Amino acid sequence: MAKRVLIADDEPNIVLSLEFLLVQAGYEVATAATGEATLDTARRIHPDLILLDVMLPRKNGFEVCQTVRADPQLSATKIVMLTAKGRSTEIAKGLALGADAYVTKPFGTRELVDTVRTLIGP
């Protein structure tokens, strides 16, 4: 069975590219455009990994990350945070709040797929 990845970002252009990319890499993909939608979808489909943008409307990525980490149902879910800020303190905050990896925009698509693959396998 294919591994499930949830893409949480409010910019449709990046979502489209990521969706295509991960489908090509053999993953099953779902998307969400707000923080709340991300949590709802995650609780429904129990993704193996969430690509989580920090600047989400209605609950930002940090809050979503903390909530997911506090939910025992989602303890197996890996979180890769995506951010357009990229200050080192922010990255450290994301990791402190339980993210498994942190990717700064813009990123190489191959590196991103590699990161996902390292965390949850093909």
Next chain:
Amino acid sequence: MRAPGARLIGVWAGCFALSAGTALALALALAAALAGEERRLARVLLESSGSLPYLLLIMVFAASGLLASWLVKAYFNPIARAAEATAVSALANPKHRLAAEGPAQLRHLIAAINALADHHAAALDAVDARVAEARAALESEKNRLAVLMSELAQSVLVCDPNGTIVLYNEQARRLFSPPDIEKTATDHDFSPDKPQRTGRGCAPDPHGHLQDPTNTWSVPVYSGFIGLGRSLYSLLAPEPVRYAIERLDQRTAAGELDPIGIFTTALPGARLVRVRISPMAGAARSAAEMPAPSGYVLLLEDVSQEVTGVERRDRILIDLIEGARAALASLRAATENLAHFPDMALERRQRFVAIAVEEAGRLSEAVEHASRDHADSARLRPRALESMRGADLVAALRAGLASEVGSVHADEGSDPHIWLDVDCHALVQAVRYLARRLRDEFGIRDYTLEVSGDAPHAYLDLCWLGARISAATTSAWEDDTLSAGGEASSMTLRDILQHHGAELWHEIDRPSGRARFRFMLPVGARAPLRNPSERPGRPVFYDFDLSSAANSGDALDESPLRELAYTVFDTETTGLDPGAGDEIIAIGAVRIVNARVLTGEAFDRLIDPRRRIDPRSVAIHGIGDAMVRGQPTIERVLPAFHRFCTDTVLVGHNVAFDMRFLQLKEDATGVRFRQPVLDTLLLSAVLHDNLSDDRLEAIAHRFGIEVVARHTALGDALVTAEIFLKMLPLLAERGITTLRAARAAAERTRYAQLRY
């Protein structure tokens, strides 16, 4: 010293007693020498002319009066005058010579004294020449310093450990240019908090109350006047200054080399100044001990424009970076998909091409937008953060929190070697704000503070046991201004975090089960420590005669006259009768600090009296109606003058006249002049009751003072100030060295004048 009238009576009595006594003795001797028959004959003679003895007595009385008058005129008065003139020559004006008068012997004595005075003057000149020579090198260094100071773009202020200003440059004067005359002192009172007597640099005032606004010896109130001898705390809010000084002293004590404190504070008119304060090396009491600072150097910069500018540029930069990153991410992903998957369906390919075009356009727009916004902005300046030891930060936080919450512990395990780049004051406010909200909303009262971490980050943790805080609450607290937690700040927690490049979150520490707020801060550069063998010597330019003793209100009366600060002033008026509606039309004043006239810190204002000026007065001072029309009125000038006089003794010539005018304006202006007052007219009488001319010009001439701009308020104030300084050694010669003694002596003279 007795008055001439009393002297005449005394001498007269002496002469009379002497002649009457001589006559009586003669009569008794005669009576004893006469034999029986002759004695009888004499008695008959006496009895037959009964009034003769009385007549004789009156004649003796009159003769002794004439004798006394002659003696006083010829001998006593010239001798007294000569004595006083000798004192003037010896102590005040070496060029002053005695007038030849009196009998030949006295003229010889006066000639001898004058010859001695010539020698004395010549010797003084020689000494002066040598002193001048020795000082020349020093002066040129001082001049170089002065040039350097005036060339500095920054404002420089130097104060002694008590906050008394001992040096400032032109830029500082401009920064603190006198406030608008419309402003009254109450416009901008720095709410004077309770005085903190701990540590160096507390305000010189021991009472620390400000109930009575007319009490000029209270806590420094913002005056807006910069000046030597004035308090720093009358220019800058005391709290951040004291805080910075306490921190500097701690850091110096910890052996840090050249610590600098930085803070930003507000001035009237919505201006912000950034202050860099550093201690001046003092003399070490022993080799092992760090010298206590002999004062502090403050560099000030008006950053009002800069702060808004920096905030705007930060915004531009952040918008650009974040906007560009997002657009680039979309663009890159789309183009990489196109490149890496050449076989994708045509429809999908067209979609990715469209995304690439759209995102490339967004990117260009973002860059264009930023470059437009940035075009008129200057370069970014480094943030005003100071490097601080983690342990010191914890100590500062504990001190800042202790009174607010139940208990604050420092974690034993804190790493003592961590240094942080922080704005300590702001961070204390931020942590106190969090602690107060935790206390008020979650009832948490006991905290532990801990500093830990590793380069490039350090953690400051505010830990407690119990309540967990939701992410939403944390987020809301970040966006509130600190005033929601009772802090005097309009900044939000987020502002402070952004300023530090810091992040904050709430979490549970798994091993200990403690809840905590974790500040993540950039690690600072460790400040270099002082190597005792390389302790710098006294700076070459260190030549500031810092006053060491601060005068409190009670001690003022006992203060040495030479150490007090004075405002010497004069007024010009429409006429001579304030009771009949005459008004002040000019006030001129200069300050004396450390027995030096500060001509650069003058007060010189014309005032519109809103009435005609008496032509007889115009003839004296030359100020006509046209000159004062449209000038500020007394209600606006007097409060400014009152601020100018803060913490000084008032001095004037025949000052009772001026004070009467000031006092009649108390109700109209709301300011009262309750400072101690000294009158050079009365002091002159104390010194010279034999040199009867007490007019300002006569005294100035006697002291060898050049009179310029006589009968302008400022000119007369200047002359009065010079006279007052010349009087100080003469008063000291009479044992009058304190304010109390000077006032008492003047009072006695006033009564003396009233009686005669």
